[in-house]
Amino acid sequence: MPNFTMRVFRGDPAGGDFKEYRVESGVGMVVLDVIHRIQATQAPDLACRWNCKAGKCGSCSAEINGRPRLMCMTRMDIFKEGEPISVAPIRTFPIIRDLVTDVSYNYEKAKQVPPLRLRPPDADGKYRMMQEDIERGQEFHKCIECFLCQDVCHVIRDHDLKKRFSGPRFFIKIAGLEMHPLDTRDRTEFMDEQAGVGLCNITKCCTEVCPEHIHITDNGIIPLKERMADNFDPIVLVVRKLRGHKKASS
Amino acid sequence: MATVEYETHEHDVLIIGAGGAGLRAAIEAAAQGVSVGLVCKSLLGKAHTVMAEGGIAAALGNVYPEDNWQVHFRDTMRGGKMLNNWRMAQLHAQESPERVLELERYGALFDRTKDGLILQRDFGGHRYARLAHVGDRTGLEMIRTLQYHAIHQPIDVYMECKIERLIKDGDRVCGAFGYWRNTGKFVLFKAKAIVLASGGIGKAWKFTSNSWEYTGDGQSLAYWAGADLIDMEFVQFHPTGMVWPPSVHGILVTEGVRGDGGTLKNTAGERFMFNYIPEFFKGETADSQEEADRWYQDKKNNRRTPDLLPRDEVARAINSEVKAGRGTPHGGVFLDIASRRPADYIRKRLPSMYHQFKELAGVDITKEPMEVGPTCHYVMGGVRVDADSTAATVPGLFAAGEVAGGLHGSNRLGGNSLGDLLVFGRRAGLHAALYCKNLGGRLTVDAGQVESIARTMLEPFARSGGENPYAIQSELQETMHNLVGIIRVEAELKEALKKLEVFKQRAAKVRVEGGRVYNPGWHTALDLVSLLTVAECCALAALERKESRGGHTREDHPYTDDTWGTVNLVARQQGDRVDLRREPLPQMPPELRALFQERK
Numbered sequence: 001m002p003n004f005t006m007r008v009f010r011g012d013p014a015g016g017d018f019k020e021y022r023v024e025s026g027v028g029m030v031v032l033d034v035i036h037r038i039q040a041t042q043a044p045d046l047a048c049r050w051n052c053k054a055g056k057c058g059s060c061s062a063e064i065n066g067r068p069r070l071m072c073m074t075r076m077d078i079f080k081e082g083e084p085i086s087v088a089p090i091r092t093f094p095i096i097r098d099l100v101t102d103v104s105y106n107y108e109k110a111k112q113v114p115p116l117r118l119r120p121p122d123a124d125g126k127y128r129m130m131q132e133d134i135e136r137g138q139e140f141h142k143c144i145e146c147f148l149c150q151d152v153c154h155v156i157r158d159h160d161l162k163k164r165f166s167g168p169r170f171f172i173k174i175a176g177l178e179m180h181p182l183d184t185r186d187r188t189e190f191m192d193e194q195a196g197v198g199l200c201n202i203t204k205c206c207t208e209v210c211p212e213h214i215h216i217t218d219n220g221i222i223p224l225k226e227r228m229a230d231n232f233d234p235i236v237l238v239v240r241k242l243r244g245h246k247k248a249s250s
Numbered sequence: 251m252a253t254v255e256y257e258t259h260e261h262d263v264l265i266i267g268a269g270g271a272g273l274r275a276a277i278e279a280a281a282q283g284v285s286v287g288l289v290c291k292s293l294l295g296k297a298h299t300v301m302a303e304g305g306i307a308a309a310l311g312n313v314y315p316e317d318n319w320q321v322h323f324r325d326t327m328r329g330g331k332m333l334n335n336w337r338m339a340q341l342h343a344q345e346s347p348e349r350v351l352e353l354e355r356y357g358a359l360f361d362r363t364k365d366g367l368i369l370q371r372d373f374g375g376h377r378y379a380r381l382a383h384v385g386d387r388t389g390l391e392m393i394r395t396l397q398y399h400a401i402h403q404p405i406d407v408y409m410e411c412k413i414e415r416l417i418k419d420g421d422r423v424c425g426a427f428g429y430w431r432n433t434g435k436f437v438l439f440k441a442k443a444i445v446l447a448s449g450g451i452g453k454a455w456k457f458t459s460n461s462w463e464y465t466g467d468g469q470s471l472a473y474w475a476g477a478d479l480i481d482m483e484f485v486q487f488h489p490t491g492m493v494w495p496p497s498v499h500g501i502l503v504t505e506g507v508r509g510d511g512g513t514l515k516n517t518a519g520e521r522f523m524f525n526y527i528p529e530f531f532k533g534e535t536a537d538s539q540e541e542a543d544r545w546y547q548d549k550k551n552n553r554r555t556p557d558l559l560p561r562d563e564v565a566r567a568i569n570s571e572v573k574a575g576r577g578t579p580h581g582g583v584f585l586d587i588a589s590r591r592p593a594d595y596i597r598k599r600l601p602s603m604y605h606q607f608k609e610l611a612g613v614d615i616t617k618e619p620m621e622v623g624p625t626c627h628y629v630m631g632g633v634r635v636d637a638d639s640t641a642a643t644v645p646g647l648f649a650a651g652e653v654a655g656g657l658h659g660s661n662r663l664g665g666n667s668l669g670d671l672l673v674f675g676r677r678a679g680l681h682a683a684l685y686c687k688n689l690g691g692r693l694t695v696d697a698g699q700v701e702s703i704a705r706t707m708l709e710p711f712a713r714s715g716g717e718n719p720y721a722i723q724s725e726l727q728e729t730m731h732n733l734v735g736i737i738r739v740e741a742e743l744k745e746a747l748k749k750l751e752v753f754k755q756r757a758a759k760v761r762v763e764g765g766r767v768y769n770p771g772w773h774t775a776l777d778l779v780s781l782l783t784v785a786e787c788c789a790l791a792a793l794e795r796k797e798s799r800g801g802h803t804r805e806d807h808p809y810t811d812d813t814w815g816t817v818n819l820v821a822r823q824q825g826d827r828v829d830l831r832r833e834p835l836p837q838m839p840p841e842l843r844a845l846f847q848e849r850k
Binding site for chain 2: 012026027028029030033039040041044045046047048049050051052053054055056057058059073075096097098100102103107110111113115116118126127128129130131134137138141142143144145173177180182183
């Protein structure tokens with residue numbers, strides 16, 4: 001079995017450093033397996049989050065060799081033997097301990113998103129939606145809330161505009177609601193004033209790191225920006241009023 | 251000794267666990283106007299529900315108008331080999347359609363029929379295509395929908411908080427004591443009613459589809475508080491888990507693969523399930539490949555493929571094939587959808603499976619068969635509850651979802667878990683709230699009780715010598731896998747019980763390194779106590795039940811025995827030992843019994 005040198009960040013809010021562990025790797029192992037092996041044999045108090053170990057829960061986000069990834073979906077055989085592999089916590093959020101960070105910002109932002117406001121059902125009491133009308137929404141619903149997109153977003157990471165910016169995760173949440181065939185709510189003001197959609201300058205870093213391969217920028221953020229532009233355009237507003245539309249392109 | 255420090259929160263209803271059942275309970279309790287606290291061991295939205303793949307069984311009748319709650323009820327009872335609590339099975343079948351429609355009103359986007367209604371898919375043991383689903387990530391859709399609905403309700407959510415013990419005032423529960431994983435500090439919740447919604451026990455086995463959280467916490471909390479557990483011998487091994495590479499052994503492969511046309515084959519290329527159709531299901535199962543394949547399109551004139559027999563049957567069949575030397579080199583069998591359905595269809599219907607095999611095993615499931623084998627998946631047994639109210643046998647305590655026993659009898663049908671969470675989660679929230687409203691007098695939390703729990707929790711830090719908790723946990727998993735696994739026998743069960751005794755003594759001496767802040771070593775040491783408790787209940791009940799039924803197969807008692815078909819095994823704490831009793835199964839009324847005479 002090949003041996004690997006893992007450089008794992010150990011520390012807390014007061015500071016910390018990378019610590020080296022020599023680990024034997026097995027066939028098909030992923031980084032999370034190696035972290036568990038270190039826990040079981042060398043550092044029982046090494047802190048990390050994980051749940052499903054199958055890329056479905058989005059708990060084990062980390063920066064592996066500097067790249068934001070899920071530890072459970074990163075196979076060891078993509079690395080060259082002999083080269084040390086660094087595992088660090090996602091940097092944008094305050095550290096709690098070792099690989100665990102305080103992601104409560106995301107839960108605060110989640111609460112701010114105005115929820116679905118349902119239209120009345122059809123005459124027979126049922127709701128009907130066509131498959132082609134929900135496919136985009138279903139794409140956004142694939143989000144596992146790993147917050148890697150939030151981690152890598154410049155507005156949050158480098159400019160720390162957390163107060164007036166919800167971040168890509170919540171832009172696709174909003175987009176999912178805006179494109180929901182049964183929704184009747186207008187979120188234009190919220191998108192502009194609280195979510196800060198305008199602050200995104202479309203560098204697509206979020207899309208690049210998404211483990212679910214959601215087209216965050218192209219399918220989510222850009223349509224939101226267009227919708228906002230439309231909704232602030234006085235001519236479009238007048239036309240829509242005359243036609244009785246409540247929302248843009250819904 | 252110094253006084254133990256802890257913070258205190260107070261609620262009418264405290265819900266332990268924030269998967270589907272806990273979230274649905276919280277939403278319902280909040281709607282009743284009582285104060286609600288929701289505690290979760292992980293971050294919100296990460297609970298095990300997120301891993302459910304195939305769908306929610308509900309007789310909506312969107313695909314087959316012939317479907318109704320009676321058919322669903324009958325399928326559920328037969329799948330559970332008639333050991334189910336009939337009233338729970340009835341409520342579940344009656345109420346799950348409304349619970350699914352409610353999720354849609356909360357914003358869930360299920361896959362659609364051509365008419366724009368909720369599409370339903372085939373699954374094992376269900377007569378009609380019945381599972382509302384979103385590709386193969388239905389659990390994610392469900393938990394996210396409930397989560398985003400719940401955060402706009404008056405519910406206080408306590409994340410990464412683990413409850414260690416329930417507190418009682420006389421006979422009644424009056425609180426729960428635990429710690430924050432982030433800080434290691436203690437926390438007391440005072441509550442008039444407590445709903446357990448904490449999931450299963452699968453982490454007691456080596457190869458499991460369950461996450462680290464599934465350590466039998468709720469079953470143990472109830473048991474230590476004096477409540478009854480039932481049917482703990484019945485553990486479901488899902489027939490299809492990944493077997494290769496070793497690091498992913500046990501990860502779930504949805505039954506939806508077979509629901510959408512996949513078939514099981516041995517290394518000779520034989521569709522072996524045709525050799526394993528039990529007498530009990532002969533009438534409703536296709537006996538030729540042609541009929542089985544026609545059934546996917548025409549259910550009126552053909553019987554169901556044996557690939558979709560209930561999970562216990564399929565898991566045993568795979569086990570037998572491998573034992574007979576017809577398994578793959580990695581100890582599984584083949585699950586083939588590549589040769590049976592177009593690649594586009596597979597990617598559309600089973601996107602997570604496609605992704606999972608591609609990334610973790612380097613297998614393209616649209617081109618090659620998967621290698622699969624049984625993996626520990628679900629415990630049918632659990633806290634004994636009243637069917638209508640979900641009340642446990644201790645006043646003020648309620649339980650819903652996997653932590654509760656009864657609904658699934660000796661074997662759960664796929665798709666019946668998500669419905670269970672919604673139907674009984676709602677009932678738990680409702681009845682816990684009603685209980686609070688009717689409760690007279692005051693409840694008092696005894697500080698002495700709390701302090702003694704806290705001191706016990708801190709002991710592992712103070713010990714010199716002693717073992718690493720991970721080592722004991724891993725030996726326990728090995729033992730349960732080898733001796734209390736899919737096929738059981740008296741001598742091995744007795745050996746398992748002996749080993750469990752030794753593990754208990756070793757666990758009482760574990761030592762933990764480091765501090766209290768986010769220390770997984772400490773968390774593992776604490777979880778070990780509940781894991782050992784449920785493992786013992788399971789092994790004891792498995793030794794006692796001298797027959798084979800559903801998720802309990804005895805090599806030395808290979809047949810189903812009618813006299814055992816009328817009793818539940820009930821486990822209760824008696825000092826430091828388990829008191830195991832046989833109690834009569836509730837008998838269903840004649841009008842429901844008649845449903846089983848109509849058609850074989």
